[in-house]
Amino acid sequence: MHTRLVRMLLWLDKNLWAIPTIPFVAFEVSLAGIHLTGHGPVLLAMVSTSARQETYASLTNTASALLGFTIAAIAVLAAFPPRPSNNAAQRASEQRLSAARTKLMASLLATSFFMLTLLITSTVALAVDSKKVGNPLLVALVQGSALAVVFGLLVGGVGVLFVLLERSNIP
Incomplete structure (x- = not known):
């Protein structure tokens, strides 16, 4: 069990795009199961029409604003090339950090989707x-x-914070 968990976490570390994708798929499958079993409307489907319309309007405004910030964060991450170094260990470290930024950009792109x-x-x-x-x-x-966006932004935000902290550490 422990090695399976470690393998899953290592896979997730290499495929950060899956962080927003997995909750989306799990939620959609769960809602489809609830709908197919005939339990009736759940969550947003059961609220009044006016509340649903207000929710849609709010989500539209929020998603459009956050989409711009997310794409800007991707552009900032893409602008950080590996730092040049004469030391082999530092060069290898910069390559690992560059690969991590690429994975983070993939997660933010999935979140943007x-x-x-x-x-x-x-x-x-x-x-x-x-x-x-x-x-x-x-x-x-x-x-x-919306659930996928929340997961993606949580992970992406923390990742961007780490990248900015790492890049601000000028040698």
């Missing part, structure tokens, strides 16, 4: 989801994308 999905789906839902019970497909995409 879910933000874009959230933005588009919320905008469409704002226009068409006006019945008493929310559209199951739109509601599931909105909620799953």
Whole structure:
């Protein structure tokens, strides 16, 4: 059990894009199971139409603002090449840090994809989801994308913080 957990964490460390993707897939599968078993509307689908519309509008505004910041963070990370060094150990360390920044950019790109999905789906839902019970497909995409964005931004934000701290340490 312990080695399996370590292997999963090592895989996750190499595939940071999966951090927002796994919660999205797990949430979508869970909601599909609930919907298919006939339990009725859950979460956002069961709130009033006006509350749902306000939520969609808020998510649209938030996702559009955060998408810009996330893309800016990706551009900043891409601008950090490995520092030149004559020392082989420092060169190897810079290559590892550069690879880590690339993995972090992949995670932020995946998060940006879910933000874009959230933005588009919320905008469409704002226009068409006006019945008493929310559209199951739109509601599931909105909620799953929002969950993925939260996970992606938490990990991405911490990662960008570490990169900035590492880059500010001028030798």
